Amino acid sequence: MARVVLFGIGQVSETLTVYLERESDHEIVGYTVDAAFRDGKTQFMGKPVFDWETLETHFAPDQGVVFGPLSYRGMNQLRRERYEEGKARGYDFLTFIHPASHVYTDQIGENCLILEANTIQPFAKIGNNVMIWSGNHIGHHTHVGDHCFVSTHVAIAGSCRIGPSCFFAGKSGVADNVTVGEGCLIGAGASVLSDLEAGSFARESATHVVPKAAQRFGKLLLS
Numbered sequence: 001m002a003r004v005v006l007f008g009i010g011q012v013s014e015t016l017t018v019y020l021e022r023e024s025d026h027e028i029v030g031y032t033v034d035a036a037f038r039d040g041k042t043q044f045m046g047k048p049v050f051d052w053e054t055l056e057t058h059f060a061p062d063q064g065v066v067f068g069p070l071s072y073r074g075m076n077q078l079r080r081e082r083y084e085e086g087k088a089r090g091y092d093f094l095t096f097i098h099p100a101s102h103v104y105t106d107q108i109g110e111n112c113l114i115l116e117a118n119t120i121q122p123f124a125k126i127g128n129n130v131m132i133w134s135g136n137h138i139g140h141h142t143h144v145g146d147h148c149f150v151s152t153h154v155a156i157a158g159s160c161r162i163g164p165s166c167f168f169a170g171k172s173g174v175a176d177n178v179t180v181g182e183g184c185l186i187g188a189g190a191s192v193l194s195d196l197e198a199g200s201f202a203r204e205s206a207t208h209v210v211p212k213a214a215q216r217f218g219k220l221l222l223s
Contacts, residue, residue, distance in 0.1 A: 001025045004094055005059050007052070007068030007082060009033050009044040016070055016096075017045050019115070023099055030059060032066070052082070061090035070113065070131065072149040075183060076165045080147040083111055083129045093129075109146070127164070139176065154186075163198060172202075 004026050006013050013031060020026050031044045035051040042049055050058045055066075066086055069079045086093065093111035097103055101118040108114070109128030117135040120126070124138050127146035132138070136150050139158035144150070147165045155173040156162065162174075163182035174180060174192045181198030189204035196202060210217070 001027065002094060003027050003029050003064030005030050005032050005050070005055070005064065005066050006070070007032050007066060008070050009038070009041060009049055012070045013068070014045065016067070016113070019098065020067075020096065024096065026094065026096075029064065032059075056089070061092070065092045065094045067094040067096070067111065067113075072131070072167055075167055075185065076147045076149055079129060079131075079149075080165060083147070121158070145182070172204075 004020065006016060006028060009031050017028060020028055028047060030048045030050055032050045032052045032055050035053055038049060038051060048058070069082050071079050083093065095108060095110050095112040097108070097114045098116040100116040101114055101120070103114065103118070103120045104122040105120055105124045107125040109126060109130065111129045112126055113131045114120070115132065115134045118132055118138070120138045121140040123141045125143045127144060127148070129147045130144055132150045133152045135153050137155045138144065139156055139160065141158055142156055142160040142162070144162045145164035145166070148162060148167070150168045151170045153171045154168045157174060157176035159177045160174050161179040163180055163184065165182055166180055166184045166186065168186045169188040171188055172186045172190045178192055179195045180192060181196050181200065183199050184196050185201045186192060187201065187203035190202040192202050
């Protein structure tokens with residue numbers, strides 16, 4: 001069991017509070033956020049809120065661990081900066097793996113979130129500060145770099161190399177043996193079939209909509 005301060009006072013922190021309280025024996029002792037975003041709040045979810053800049057005065061590094069920020073803001077840059085700053089200030093960070101995921105590797109870094117219904121196959125490697133939301137597949141021998149965010153229903157096949165600070169939107173996918181460079185944005189529904197250079201944006205072609213045609217095509221396709 002660990003004493004934990006969660007970084008954030010928004011909906012994601014509300015959600016993660018439920019997960020930690022129901023699916024772990026960790027104790028949430030408070031929340032922290034940049035002073036500029038605190039908005040005068042002194043409590044959140046019944047626990048105290050501390051300014052990140054002065055967290056040591058309320059929760060020293062030897063009193064427990066930090067978890068977060070649970071954010072992809074700025075292509076994961078905010079999370080990367082706060083994680084690296086926290087490490088420099090002496091804090092350790094929590095990793096939470098939901099018990100309803102199938103994880104077949106022990107190569108998982110710190111400050112990682114792996115929610116329910118994920119499959120992470122043998123010999124995969126997950127770096128530090130990686131957020132993997134619900135219902136994804138990470139294939140065997142794939143390496144996901146530090147500071148990435150994988151949203152939901154993402155499939156990354158085997159033997160891939162995912163660079164740091166990438167973001168994967170829902171229902172996107174990567175074919176096997178593909179390298180995705182640092183800081184890439186993979187849009188919703190996009191299929192990555194070949195290597196991407198750093199900073200690339202992969203997007204799915206827009207869905208073609210035929211107005212007022214559901215009944216006509218329904219008779220053809222659903223009969």
